[in-house]
Amino acid sequence: MVGKHRQPGNIVTRRDLIREGEIDIQMEYFYDVPGSMPGTLRIPSDALPPIIGLIDYNEQKAVRLQLGTPEECAPHLDSESVSWLDVKGLGSEDVLQRLGQVFDLHPLVLEDVVNVPQRPKVEEYDDQLLIIARMVTPTESGSSFHQEQVSLILGRHYLLTVQEEPEFDCFGAVRDRIRTAKGIIRKRGADYLAYSLLDSIIDGFFPILEIYGEDIEELEDAVVESPTHQTLERIHTLRRELLVLRRAVWPMRDTINSLIRDGSDLISEDVRIYLRDCYDHTVQVLDMVETYRELASSLMDVYLSSVNNKMNEIMKVLTVISTIFIPLTFIVGIYGMNFDREKSPFNMPELDWYWGYPLCWVLMIVIALSLIAYFKRKGWFENVS
Amino acid sequence: MVGKHRQPGNIVTRRDLIREGEIDIQMEYFYDVPGSMPGTLRIPSDALPPIIGLIDYNEQKAVRLQLGTPEECAPHLDSESVSWLDVKGLGSEDVLQRLGQVFDLHPLVLEDVVNVPQRPKVEEYDDQLLIIARMVTPTESGSSFHQEQVSLILGRHYLLTVQEEPEFDCFGAVRDRIRTAKGIIRKRGADYLAYSLLDSIIDGFFPILEIYGEDIEELEDAVVESPTHQTLERIHTLRRELLVLRRAVWPMRDTINSLIRDGSDLISEDVRIYLRDCYDHTVQVLDMVETYRELASSLMDVYLSSVNNKMNEIMKVLTVISTIFIPLTFIVGIYGMNFDREKSPFNMPELDWYWGYPLCWVLMIVIALSLIAYFKRKGWFENVS
Amino acid sequence: MVGKHRQPGNIVTRRDLIREGEIDIQMEYFYDVPGSMPGTLRIPSDALPPIIGLIDYNEQKAVRLQLGTPEECAPHLDSESVSWLDVKGLGSEDVLQRLGQVFDLHPLVLEDVVNVPQRPKVEEYDDQLLIIARMVTPTESGSSFHQEQVSLILGRHYLLTVQEEPEFDCFGAVRDRIRTAKGIIRKRGADYLAYSLLDSIIDGFFPILEIYGEDIEELEDAVVESPTHQTLERIHTLRRELLVLRRAVWPMRDTINSLIRDGSDLISEDVRIYLRDCYDHTVQVLDMVETYRELASSLMDVYLSSVNNKMNEIMKVLTVISTIFIPLTFIVGIYGMNFDREKSPFNMPELDWYWGYPLCWVLMIVIALSLIAYFKRKGWFENVS
Amino acid sequence: MVGKHRQPGNIVTRRDLIREGEIDIQMEYFYDVPGSMPGTLRIPSDALPPIIGLIDYNEQKAVRLQLGTPEECAPHLDSESVSWLDVKGLGSEDVLQRLGQVFDLHPLVLEDVVNVPQRPKVEEYDDQLLIIARMVTPTESGSSFHQEQVSLILGRHYLLTVQEEPEFDCFGAVRDRIRTAKGIIRKRGADYLAYSLLDSIIDGFFPILEIYGEDIEELEDAVVESPTHQTLERIHTLRRELLVLRRAVWPMRDTINSLIRDGSDLISEDVRIYLRDCYDHTVQVLDMVETYRELASSLMDVYLSSVNNKMNEIMKVLTVISTIFIPLTFIVGIYGMNFDREKSPFNMPELDWYWGYPLCWVLMIVIALSLIAYFKRKGWFENVS
Amino acid sequence: MVGKHRQPGNIVTRRDLIREGEIDIQMEYFYDVPGSMPGTLRIPSDALPPIIGLIDYNEQKAVRLQLGTPEECAPHLDSESVSWLDVKGLGSEDVLQRLGQVFDLHPLVLEDVVNVPQRPKVEEYDDQLLIIARMVTPTESGSSFHQEQVSLILGRHYLLTVQEEPEFDCFGAVRDRIRTAKGIIRKRGADYLAYSLLDSIIDGFFPILEIYGEDIEELEDAVVESPTHQTLERIHTLRRELLVLRRAVWPMRDTINSLIRDGSDLISEDVRIYLRDCYDHTVQVLDMVETYRELASSLMDVYLSSVNNKMNEIMKVLTVISTIFIPLTFIVGIYGMNFDREKSPFNMPELDWYWGYPLCWVLMIVIALSLIAYFKRKGWFENVS
Ligand SMILES: [Mg+2]
Ligand SMILES: [Mg+2]
Ligand SMILES: [Mg+2]
Ligand SMILES: [Mg+2]
Ligand SMILES: [Mg+2]
Ligand SMILES: [Mg+2]
Ligand SMILES: [Mg+2]
Ligand SMILES: [Mg+2]
Ligand SMILES: [Mg+2]
Ligand SMILES: [Mg+2]
Ligand SMILES: [Mg+2]
Ligand SMILES: [Mg+2]
Ligand SMILES: [Mg+2]
Ligand SMILES: [Mg+2]
Ligand SMILES: [Mg+2]
Ligand SMILES: [Mg+2]
């Protein structure tokens, strides 16, 4: 749960967000029915039908097409120009199987692409490289994040990318750079395109982390000033979500590192230098995630101490008032109301006053209201549960 | 303890399950009497007699036989077709010793197969590969899981598997694939069969973990809303059972990794690619176990804080009521009942009323009942121990 | 502290056991006076005189002798038969020095053998292998364990073992196997004998761990049902003793691993396979120790929560009773005893009863006794410190 | 937050310092808009315009110049003398781009230099070495620290350094050594100059750590003697800032290590020995950071215990006074004021005194004031929140 | 803080010891003014003037001399006999610089030797080996320890050792062995001498650790029986001092290991075997430090629980007494003193007694004193802060 658009008096808990469908943070990986055949595809019932887009470019020209079937892509694959086939949506087993045939994918590769989520990794096949990545994008409300799997299959002159959801991605800027021939992207091959997309994916983690950074700052103040149940729940949710991010980024780091170190000849020396930059950023993301995790841990300690301190204060008030009045009440119990009024005009003259009893009630009501006001100011009537 | 079929008002603790025999989570490994001879077999008194099944297949045909003695298997071992001998139950030393002779097993191999549980591992012998694996299957009630050891001995044209209990396994789908010649299993050797079984075993961990994932979600709500002793016990049991799962999966990962890396020539290059997929899944299982362990740890912190918060609230009620009434009672002690009623009609006229004393009792009973109702609503009469 | 023979009403703390001399868990290693000469032996004042036993065997025959001096062993060392010299007790510097001469031990080897305890390790010398191991044996009462160092010096045709204490060891079954020629031990060399002893030593850790496993189960119930000071002390002692076990087993694992990997030519290929089995068991012991350590850690958390919960419950009783009676007592303070009995027969008729005052005392005594009975049932009078 | 100039009665919290702009501890790394072109520079709006200084020296002479444009530097780069171009301030994209052209920097290098902060690292290019370092300098008030990135680009005969802020650096002493030809710096090449700057940067961490060391000592006393909310906040801030320091130093250690191990031929054997010294200091800084982190963790435990102890004490006072007076008040309730004064002169003669009632008030006021004084002395009226 | 000479009623805190100058545990390493020239020496103002002693020996003879200047040592350095120059005290830059010239030390070596403390390490130079070690010696009172740096420079036929303080070292026994030709030291070279000194240094850690072991046992009893603020402070100090020891021993282990593994030809094969023994001891020291650290951590948990338990007990007493008397006082409030004494002789006859009021006071005083005695016996009047 992240806090950009939250209002002070309007606290949103994680369960609220789940109810509203805003959060969708998967903790589990995909799994087959035990014993099922390798290569078995399982299409989620709510998956959207795949949209197949092709961008074919070289230094001279760049074409963008919307394809009806995977087979239309075939003629582009062998040409010298770079062909980027971007499939968004996993909603048709037929289309995905035919895609596998067009690209000549190993059944296990197709399984990893379709049966999401898988752990990020890189795998080398004869003349293809499979890269599984995890892409995060902020939600509209600025709280939490969406995540989806992006699979990249890199060939000699083509790149196939498969996304889970058509709605979100962070490749817009790369498409613009191809269209406008900005930078060197049009002069390079499919490996440079794969790098550019991975770089976008990694850079996409930073805005998410920035929101968590702000969230931690908010919590740092909250735990000291007004530690409530919501604070506690927010800290736990923070730890949970940082765990999810860490799980996404750790294998990404290994993935990019092995692209640099033992990468196949599909990746040129030149692009390796760019991947090194991408690797730096992955390490920086990890660094931030780990730092935030340690801060969240420390926040939990501070929260506990703060609650303890608050309780201490309450106990003090009770102790002070009780221990002052307990002996007094004892004395009053002994002598209180039986001093012989006839022996002396100083012995409890109040009892003879005309307004004595009503005045006594007034005094008591004033005391009671003052104490209630004091407790209210201290915030002891706020509901903590 | 996992929570699929639990009802809110019907909480089942781990000890209940142990009493009912539903849980059987071993923490200990098998051990010999110190100094006993290597190769000594020890048959548990409640072990069921072994059932010996043989499936012999090649691309053309597949035969399934129930064997009476291990020796009946001998003619199949040297034929080119793949022979899968599946022994279920460890209840006869004689049968197991003869099995050892038929397959020419090293005494230490036979010991590892029979004296369960052992730690998962792979060991290479002259023309055999011993693989010890741990198989988990969900219980009928959906809470907790069964676990048993499966030993695989892979030869050139045969695979021997030995299971602890005849009742459970997750190989049904593989047997079906052999029978129906679905996929490529009938076209491949014994190494592909071994892979298929290992893959089933690993895939079998996911449904168990899914239940734990739901359990954690339930606990996340429980610790905040109604932290009780049961919650605490469930968290501890969760940690204990995740520890058991981790202990099973860690060595499985190493086992499969060494099958891929330094595997003997009994495993073909082709099957290694499939084992890589299996390895991915093992890492994913581990990933989930570690994530759940961290969440369980965080849950314990949240539980402690929640209990603290509840106590805080109770203290507040006591403090507020006490500190309001303490000074009032003191004042009442001084003047309360001795105002001179003759001096003024305002001085305690209630004392002269006809129904004064009964009305006073009514007032007190109303106050007492209101407070009791308030505490009941707060849940303070629920038994926490 | 382990709990086999403990009775519920008869809790034994660690300090009791230390007083009774039952526990002897060393946390410290041996150390020299700084600057003392390498090879300086230091005999503890309470060490028992060494008993020297020799077993000389080959496939045909096995002889067992009690030797008076180390020198009597010399003629056996060069013969082809395996000579196992077992020295028990470190109580004579003279005997140990002469032993060193007979076996031609490096001064540092003799130091490691005599100045116990040392950390388990293996060291290769010209034609000898020094193995330092740690042996644990359960105490008679079944609580805690004895530990002592066993040093093995392996030569071409001989094995020298030196134990700290003559009373305990776990080599009885191996001696029987030599005597009765059971298994292959009589057909193999000194390396197989060394393996057999190491295997016995490792197998000896399992029964100890089993007792700790039971202890943890007991504690799991105790922390939830009746967390007392004794429970706390038992958890701390458990952690302490598991620490001692871990310290013994970790280097044993490295020791056996290096015997397998970089072992000298004193260990045959064949025996290496057996050592691999022994290594498995060491890893299993470690696995269990680490699991128990995590459970003990979790137990501490549960203990703290349980104590917190108990306190919560106490606070609730106080709060409920106080907050009900505080306003009532206030009202009573105002009107209680001054209703005008003459105005109405309903105004405190009890005050006129003949048995009024004694009845009032009876009422109060009944209330007090009921409350005391209630608290007793809750267990609040048990002494917790 | 560090404490040199703090006064006891004048506690400064971290938030105060942030408000005053004294603290500027970045937790985040720089990040691009996802998908932006590699090599895109982003100039912060408040960056100061770059100041370009050149020091050109060899054994005979040393010249110091202020340059107007990067291009003025070009003639110096190829000469045999060492040219140190020090650029301070990142406020002009134009100047930085031209700098890149003059030094022929890879676009990714320029990006790392300008888009701060980056993680410390070393990268080798054809005939250049890029070193990213993190420099810390104490604030004027002695609390907390400034940090900025220093990028070093080492060529054959030149060193380019780029700093974020013109105001602070710790290179003054190195400039003096060049000017006065003190030591061997004028006799060595650009690699020795790079070492000298890195050494200054590392040495700059020690004074910061010294202040944290004092802070920890202060906190050690504070947690035991007067644990307040401020103490808690200071411990959390301490942990946060040590985390920032650790994040800076860990990669610096790797950076310097890889300069020593796989350094290019731009670094001579001779300078490697000096870098080894620099590496030692980095390890020492890390050592101190880790030690302080452990102490801060332990401080949190001690804080919690101290607060607990204080509460204990308060509870004791309440318990002692309450439990003494509760039975007394009960007795007084029974007999208190109704002893028959006519039966005996000893029965409550005080009630007949002339000054009885006023004396009773005096007694009560004296008791109340004594208790208030006692509580004040105990510090129970200090505001803890 | 360690506890040999402490008396029960006479608790000494760490701050007392610091005041008395008994403790001097450095947490910081030496650091230069940033940018200062490599090789700059900084002499602490309170350093004592160096005392230079020479021991020159071979198998035939051993001479011990007190030298006035470093130069007097020069003729001994090239002779075949072993020359051990022992410099104690760092109080003269002139002497140390000349020492550097006589031994031809690299400026960085001299810096490490003089600018103490440095982290233990080994460094190889052309024909010299620099070993930095940390030596601990117990204080006279048996609490805490002194530490100082010892630098060893090993050449072909000489060994230079430099100590910080002349007062303490643990080399006495080695000097005796040289004088009396005990053992083989006179027959070996300078490498054996270096080993002997390192061995003394390592053995010097054991007595310190033994005292901490006793301290932990004391604390184990204290936390359970009488947990006070002092206990808490002692646990924190224990953790702090074990941290210091760990920081000293970890790099010592690496140092000795690299002497064994990649040692130069200045160390003979033969001495390497002795260094292996020394390495064992270093590992044992580390093992003990880590064990004690874990125990100290567990002690903190136990302390917290104990304090919690104590509080629980106090709450119970309050609750029991309050809840018994609260309803009774209510009843008394209703009827207490107004039973009509004329209606019955049983109605409060005490009020008519001649000694009624004084007897009532006696009763109350007896109750109050009994409660005070009870609380005193419980130890509730002991000052906890
Ligand atoms: Mg949030
Ligand atoms: Mg599958
Ligand atoms: Mg998408
Ligand atoms: Mg990037
Ligand atoms: Mg900030
Ligand atoms: Mg803040
Ligand atoms: Mg970069
Ligand atoms: Mg065995
Ligand atoms: Mg089964
Ligand atoms: Mg699978
Ligand atoms: Mg969920
Ligand atoms: Mg939830
Ligand atoms: Mg897969
Ligand atoms: Mg020694
Ligand atoms: Mg023995
Ligand atoms: Mg065994």
Ligand SMILES: [Mg+2]
């Ligand atoms: Mg059990």
Ligand SMILES: [Mg+2]
């Ligand atoms: Mg149980």
Ligand SMILES: [Mg+2]
């Ligand atoms: Mg085995």
Ligand SMILES: [Mg+2]
């Ligand atoms: Mg970028």
Ligand SMILES: [Mg+2]
């Ligand atoms: Mg600057």
Ligand SMILES: [Mg+2]
């Ligand atoms: Mg330095």
Ligand SMILES: [Mg+2]
């Ligand atoms: Mg201090």
Ligand SMILES: [Mg+2]
């Ligand atoms: Mg202090």
Ligand SMILES: [Mg+2]
């Ligand atoms: Mg140095």
Ligand SMILES: [Mg+2]
């Ligand atoms: Mg320096």
Ligand SMILES: [Mg+2]
């Ligand atoms: Mg000294």
Ligand SMILES: [Mg+2]
């Ligand atoms: Mg030693």
Ligand SMILES: [Mg+2]
């Ligand atoms: Mg002890």
Ligand SMILES: [Mg+2]
């Ligand atoms: Mg003890």
Ligand SMILES: [Mg+2]
């Ligand atoms: Mg030794």
